[in-house]
Amino acid sequence: MSELLNDWLGKSFKCACGQQHEIPIRRIVIERSALGDVVGYVKENGYEHVTLVADTNTYAVAGEKLRSLLEESQVSVGLSVIRENGMGEVAADEEAIVQLMLDTSTTSQVLIAVGTGTIHDIVRFVSHRTNRPFLSVPTAPSVDGFASVGAPLIVRGFKQTIPCSAPEAIFADLGILAAAPQAMIAAGVGDMLGKHTSLADWALGRVLLDEHYCELSARLTLEAVELCTAHLEEIAQRTELGMRRLMEGLILSGLSMLLVGHSRPASGAEHHLSHYWEMVLLQQRRRALLHGAKVGVATVLMAQRYQALLTLTEGEAAARLAGRQAPSAQTDAERIRAAYGAMAEAIIAENASAMGVDTCALQARIAATWGDVQHIARGVPAPSLLAAWLAAVQGPVTPDQLGVEPALVEASLQDALFVRNRFTILRLQRLL
Ligand SMILES: [Zn+2]
Numbered sequence: 001m002s003e004l005l006n007d008w009l010g011k012s013f014k015c016a017c018g019q020q021h022e023i024p025i026r027r028i029v030i031e032r033s034a035l036g037d038v039v040g041y042v043k044e045n046g047y048e049h050v051t052l053v054a055d056t057n058t059y060a061v062a063g064e065k066l067r068s069l070l071e072e073s074q075v076s077v078g079l080s081v082i083r084e085n086g087m088g089e090v091a092a093d094e095e096a097i098v099q100l101m102l103d104t105s106t107t108s109q110v111l112i113a114v115g116t117g118t119i120h121d122i123v124r125f126v127s128h129r130t131n132r133p134f135l136s137v138p139t140a141p142s143v144d145g146f147a148s149v150g151a152p153l154i155v156r157g158f159k160q161t162i163p164c165s166a167p168e169a170i171f172a173d174l175g176i177l178a179a180a181p182q183a184m185i186a187a188g189v190g191d192m193l194g195k196h197t198s199l200a201d202w203a204l205g206r207v208l209l210d211e212h213y214c215e216l217s218a219r220l221t222l223e224a225v226e227l228c229t230a231h232l233e234e235i236a237q238r239t240e241l242g243m244r245r246l247m248e249g250l251i252l253s254g255l256s257m258l259l260v261g262h263s264r265p266a267s268g269a270e271h272h273l274s275h276y277w278e279m280v281l282l283q284q285r286r287r288a289l290l291h292g293a294k295v296g297v298a299t300v301l302m303a304q305r306y307q308a309l310l311t312l313t314e315g316e317a318a319a320r321l322a323g324r325q326a327p328s329a330q331t332d333a334e335r336i337r338a339a340y341g342a343m344a345e346a347i348i349a350e351n352a353s354a355m356g357v358d359t360c361a362l363q364a365r366i367a368a369t370w371g372d373v374q375h376i377a378r379g380v381p382a383p384s385l386l387a388a389w390l391a392a393v394q395g396p397v398t399p400d401q402l403g404v405e406p407a408l409v410e411a412s413l414q415d416a417l418f419v420r421n422r423f424t425i426l427r428l429q430r431l432l
């Protein structure tokens with residue numbers, strides 16, 4: 001049992017940040033034998049009919065065994081093995097959602113997601129829309145979305161994140177995690193390292209725009225990433241301790257998002273770059289890249305931008321802010337139309353409140369709080385350190401190693417800031 005995580009389960013409390021926080025997850029098991037614990041949980045909760053959801057890979061590594069364990073205990077198991085789409089990939093898209101709905105019998109009481117992020121996203125949506133709980137059985141420590149609420153889905157070729165529900169319980173089997181492909185383990189580390197820049201972005205929002213900020217959620221997110229960076233050697237060698245710490249970090253990051261009810265603590269400009277790259281790859285019908293691999297590479301790029309803030313004195317920053325004319329709402333709308341094609345109007349709507357901001361007042365605020373801004377920037381690890389951490393788990397470090405060409409990197413540095421209406425280092429830089 002993981003003490004660190006279990007303290008939060010089922011909790012509902014009024015936080016110092018002013019919000020009521022609630023963690024709906026009832027049980028988290030991170031153990032060598034976690035697959036067996038699923039059966040105990042299912043029996044304990046009186047579930048007699050379950051639907052097990054996997055893809056062909058995750059069915060082979062965990063689904064098949066879980067199915068026989070459940071059937072040995074007289075649980076009736078319906079099966080949904082999500083098929084690859086026309087691109088030869090399992091994606092959280094309309095096809096997969098309809099398949100799962102067709103495969104789920106009316107008597108099924110609970111869905112069991114056996115897989116990585118994509119399987120979880122499909123299950124999370126169908127679970128929410130059919131009013132059934134779901135159990136999470138991660139097969140790789142690749143992403144921090146297991147414990148969270150949002151389901152990023154691809155609908156009509158565009159990615160959108162839809163608020164759904166958290167799993168009722170999570171069972172992470174350390175033996176299965178240790179056998180995951182190295183690229184997925186590295187992706188989990190990449191997704192975690194992104195917390196360094198997402199937390200800095202959130203802190204910028206707090207200082208510059210009085211955005212709501214929860215110290216507790218931010219502290220837990222930082223603890224989550226430090227659990228991983230303190231055990232990189234073990235993670236690289238896939239020891240039991242390493243897999244445990246990485247999984248704890250990923251789940252803890254998910255819990256921090258559940259606390260505040262949004263992904264702000266765990267997703268900033270590094271995620272916006274990642275989403276932008278993903279969107280373009282999708283439009284060009286190129287193969288998808290692992291989420292955490294993209295986030296890791298983007299984190300190094302964003303850390304470089306934070307580091308650049310440290311080179312400017314208060315006077316230099318003030319002079320630059322005074323001399324810089326921020327783009328008008330109209331210029332932004334034109335940029336968005338050029339960059340986002342069919343999605344443009346939705347993106348413009350997403351950015352409506354940011355476009356209405358008084359940029360001169362914001363620039364004055366940046367100048368007046370330059371000490372705070374630099375303090376936030378100093379909290380971000382040096383790009384070289386982040387790169388070394390990624391390399392330690394054999395993850396890609398540069399866009400080139402990831403397979404993202406310079407033109408796409410350049411476009412994303414210009415236009416990814418519009419992906420979400422959140423203040424980030426990318427939004428700060430265009431005012432400076
Ligand atoms: Zn992520």
Ligand SMILES: [Zn+2]
Pocket residue numbers: 015016017018019021213214215216217
């Ligand atoms: Zn709070």
